[in-house]
Every structure is written in structure tokens, then in C-alpha cells.
Amino acid sequence: MPDASDLGRLARDTTHLLTSLQRSLEDGVEVERCELATIRRLNDSSLQTGDGLIVSYRVLLRDVSRQRQCVQLYGGHLGADAAAFYQSFEGATFVRVEFGPPLIYVRDLSLVLFAFPNDPLLPHLAACISREAVETCVRNVAELGSGKSSRVLDFAVVPLKYDPGRGCTCRFLVSLDGSGAGSAWELIAKTHKTDRLARTFETMTRLWADPACHAGQWVTARPYFYDRERRLLWQAALRGRSFWSLYPNLDVTCVFREMARVAASLHASRFAPAGRVLTLLPERRSSPLAQTYSDLGRRHATLLKRLEARRELVAHVDPTSLHGDFHPEQFLIDVEQIGLTDFDSACWGDAAHDLGRFASHVLLKALQRDLAPRLFEEPLEAFFDEYVCRTERPGVRPGIFWHVAEQLLGRRIHKLLKQATESPRDKIEQMLGLAETYLTRAEADS
Structure with missing residues (x-):
């Protein structure tokens, strides 16, 4: 049975997938481009399948006779049980799509594709x-x-x-x-x-x-x-474009300062749902990091103990209305204004959490895009400084640094693992180093 790394390689074989899709389409329709959009490990028991990946692709199709293009989305399940999974949907009723069949089995890649909006786990x-x-x-x-x-x-x-x-x-x-x-x-x-x-x-x-x-x-x-x-x-709908779609053609420091001002204003409101409270250091789950890289797993465990030992830095704070998932991609940037979106995770908790989440997300995206994290050191410091200036809360800094480390050691490091890249070791090692740096700053400033 292929492991996650093998499946990851198959998922990224878009050249092979492009050829397979072309065979599934009617004459006169050409596949011009195929891009992997999302990839994550399968953790939904309702599929009743074994290990695998959930993926999505953006496919650019061209109708030669009508001289028009369209983008077709495909969601799919990739795993050793793909054949049986495909057979379980034979005879099912699907929504028709403009080009090609709604259900495609790519045998060579162990992949079952569903043309959007067909989705067995999102039937509505x-x-x-x-x-x-x-x-x-x-x-x-x-x-x-x-x-x-x-x-x-x-x-x-x-x-x-x-x-x-x-x-x-x-x-x-x-x-x-x-x-x-x-x-x-x-x-x-x-x-x-x-x-x-x-x-x-x-x-x-x-x-x-x-x-x-x-x-x-x-x-x-x-x-x-x-x-x-x-x-x-x-x-x-809000006007504007996302941060990473504009990068590097924008003044990152200036934009981060503006986003810090938004955070300060947002935290002065009381919009979060009553009774929904931020949970720190969630329940321990078995981490695949130790199983994949034992030395990095030990280093990760040591840093988690240090983080837990300094929990008092965020234990006694006045609850604030939090965005809950505050980071640059939640903004739409326009010439005249910026718009903040996605309040699904709004809750009550330490204001420093939103800032720590912001910084950890920037560092994660830098690693994912093969950018040096040091490129964002000064913009992030400007982000922290602007927030402190606007809120007149200099004592918030240790909490911010603690939350950056907590996010890097939790969601962010698991994000790198869940991507199922061929060799994420170097990026994970860099992320551990960044977490240690911020944790040391939290300890020094407290």
C-alpha cells in the first residue's frame, strides 16, 4: 500500500493527470492546464475507506469548436482503495457538468475525481x-x-x-x-x-x-x-485582492501596519459569540512528526514542554473579542481600503492570540512558497509595534511571542506534514527553529 509520501507524489503528477483527463473528454475539448489546488490527509470516517488523500484540482478546458475556455474544478479521493471507491458510485445520479463526465477514475494514479459541484461528502x-x-x-x-x-x-x-x-x-x-x-x-x-x-x-x-x-x-x-x-x-462582495496574490508588488511593512490597526480596532468591539472561548494547547493527539523524523519529534516535544512551562504568560488576561483566524489572507486589499473577511472562528480570549496567529501564518506561507522567513522579520516587527502603539499595551509582547510559538508548534507544523510533500524535513526544521526563537523572546521579555 502506498504511504502518504507516495500518494503525495501521485497527487502532484499533474502531467499524467492531464493526459488521463484528456481521454475522458469528448472530441473537440482540450485540457490546457491542470493545477493541484488543495491536498490533505483523509480523516473522514463517513467514506469508509482506508488511508488516503483528499485533493482538488483546477483544470483549464478549451472547446475548440466554440473557441471558448472554462475552468472546471475537480475534487477527489486518492488512495489504494480507489477502485472499490469508484465502483461504489457506479449507477449513482450526478449533476451534469459542461465538459466531460461528472465521475472519473484515473487508474494509474489511484484517483477518483468528482467534477464540481458533485461531492459525496458535501451533498448539498x-x-x-x-x-x-x-x-x-x-x-x-x-x-x-x-x-x-x-x-x-x-x-x-x-x-x-x-x-x-x-x-x-x-x-x-x-x-x-x-x-x-x-x-x-x-x-x-x-x-x-x-x-x-x-x-x-x-x-x-x-x-x-x-x-x-x-x-x-x-x-x-x-x-x-x-x-x-x-x-x-x-x-x-468586497473590493480588492488577497495579500499573496499581490506579493511581492506591495509594501509589506506598510500593509502589515495597516492590518495591525485593524486588529486594534477589532479588539475594541464586542462582536464574538457569547460563551465561545478560545482553547489553548488543545488535547494531545499522536503526532506523525515523531514517527516520521524521530530527532525532530524529540526536539518538538522539548519545545512543547517549554511552552507549557510558560503558560502563565497568557493565563491571566482580560478576554477580548477575537477574529480567531487572523492572518493576511483574510484581507482583501484595495487602493482606498482593506476589507476583513471570514469570521467563522470568532471567539473570546487573549488578544495576543490573533497577532500570534497572524505571524505564524506568514511564516508558514513563506516556507510553503520557498521564501526565506527573514524577509518578513522587519514587517512583522512593524506589525507588533503598530498594535502596541494603537492599544497602548506594551505588556502584550510576551504573550504575542508565546502565541507565535504555540501556533508554529501546533497547527502550522502539522500543516507542513499534512501537505504530504516528498521531503518536508528541511521546512519542519526551520519552523522548529522559528518557534524556539519566539519562545525565547517570550521568556526574555516576561
Whole structure:
């Protein structure tokens, strides 16, 4: 049976996959490009399969006769049991897609692909991008001309973020006919396998109602409607592009300072759900790090003990409304303003957590993109300095450094392992070094 590293190599063999996809398409349709979008280890027991990976691909297709292109998303299961998994769906009913079959078995790669929006672990996804879903939104949103005054003439859907089996975010371009609304609207809709977006909608509604969050040069998306039947959250679209899509063609230090000002303003609000509290150092789970690299596993365990020993740095702090998943990719950057998105993880806890999460995410992305972490040392220091200046809380620094180390030793290091890259050892070693540096700073500044 192939291990995670072998499966990772198969998942990244997009050249082979491109050839296999071409054989599955009708004449006159060509596969121009195939990109691996997401990859993670399989941990969903509902599939009743063995070890494997969940992957997604963005495939650029070209219809030669009509001289047009389209991007088709595919989610898939990759593993030794792919043949049996494929057979379990033979005869099933699928949503038709513009090009090719909705279900594809790539034997040589041990891969089963489902053309978006077909997803066995997210069965309500197709209903989320239907005309009925759009019409339900229009009927319930006054700004869109709710009631009988507005009618959906046409709409187009562009998937922005798709995590097979978990959730999806799409942009909708909707044309309306009616006296109560403009002719065209751009909306964002998110769905998840659970109903957690109901809580997110309530959080966004509280935040939108807080004048403090509209006083500066940053905005949040206006929440419009939560469709409980489809687990679908509708919100206004924000202008701008993501940080990493603009990098390196932007002033990183300047942008990070602006994001720190957003954090300071956000932490002055009280938008987080009542009773939802941040949990630090979650329950111990068996880490594959020690099994894969025993020496790095021992070093990791030693650093975790040091981290636990200095837990008092964050043990007695006043609870603050946290974003919960605060990092550069949660922002949309525009010439006139920046917009903050994704409040799914909002909770109460130590304000330093948001800043530590921000820094650890930057360092993770640097390693994933083969960038030297030192490139972000000065911008991150400017980020910390700006937050301290805005909040007048110089004593927060040890807590920030502790949270950076905690994030690097937890979610971030496991992220590198879950990517199933061929040889993540060097990057993991660098991340351990960064965690040790920040932990030492936390100890020295306390």
C-alpha cells in the first residue's frame, strides 16, 4: 500500500493527470492546464475507506469548436482503495457538468475525481449554486428588492475557494428585474458541511452594527441572509485582492501596519459569540512528526514542554473579542481600503492570540512558497509595534511571542506534514527553529 509520501507524489503528477483527463473528454475539448489546488490527509470516517488523500484540482478546458475556455474544478479521493471507491458510485445520479463526465477514475494514479459541484461528502453543494438558492436570497434581502418586486433574470457562479468534503465559497453575479433593486449585484455565498455558518452570520451582524468598525479605512462584508435549509451564508462582495496574490508588488511593512490597526480596532468591539472561548494547547493527539523524523519529534516535544512551562504568560488576561483566524489572507486589499473577511472562528480570549496567529501564518506561507522567513522579520516587527502603539499595551509582547510559538508548534507544523510533500524535513526544521526563537523572546521579555 502506498504511504502518504507516495500518494503525495501521485497527487502532484499533474502531467499524467492531464493526459488521463484528456481521454475522458469528448472530441473537440482540450485540457490546457491542470493545477493541484488543495491536498490533505483523509480523516473522514463517513467514506469508509482506508488511508488516503483528499485533493482538488483546477483544470483549464478549451472547446475548440466554440473557441471558448472554462475552468472546471475537480475534487477527489486518492488512495489504494480507489477502485472499490469508484465502483461504489457506479449507477449513482450526478449533476451534469459542461465538459466531460461528472465521475472519473484515473487508474494509474489511484484517483477518483468528482467534477464540481458533485461531492459525496458535501451533498448539498449543488443546491447551493442553483437558481432556487439565488431566488431564496433575493426574496429575503430588502436591498435586493425582497418580495415580489424583483425577479432573477440571470446569474453566474464563480467558485473562489473549494475544500472538498468541507465547504465552498462562491461569487455570484446576479441580474435582477424589478423596481426595488439595481440591475446587477455581486454577492458572496459560503457553505459548510455543518451549520456553523449560522453562528458566523450572527457574528457578522453584530460586527456590522458596531460603529467602531466603520470609522477607519477598513470594512467588513455586510451580511445579507443565512439560508438554513442549504447551510448557505450570503454577504456583500468586497473590493480588492488577497495579500499573496499581490506579493511581492506591495509594501509589506506598510500593509502589515495597516492590518495591525485593524486588529486594534477589532479588539475594541464586542462582536464574538457569547460563551465561545478560545482553547489553548488543545488535547494531545499522536503526532506523525515523531514517527516520521524521530530527532525532530524529540526536539518538538522539548519545545512543547517549554511552552507549557510558560503558560502563565497568557493565563491571566482580560478576554477580548477575537477574529480567531487572523492572518493576511483574510484581507482583501484595495487602493482606498482593506476589507476583513471570514469570521467563522470568532471567539473570546487573549488578544495576543490573533497577532500570534497572524505571524505564524506568514511564516508558514513563506516556507510553503520557498521564501526565506527573514524577509518578513522587519514587517512583522512593524506589525507588533503598530498594535502596541494603537492599544497602548506594551505588556502584550510576551504573550504575542508565546502565541507565535504555540501556533508554529501546533497547527502550522502539522500543516507542513499534512501537505504530504516528498521531503518536508528541511521546512519542519526551520519552523522548529522559528518557534524556539519566539519562545525565547517570550521568556526574555516576561
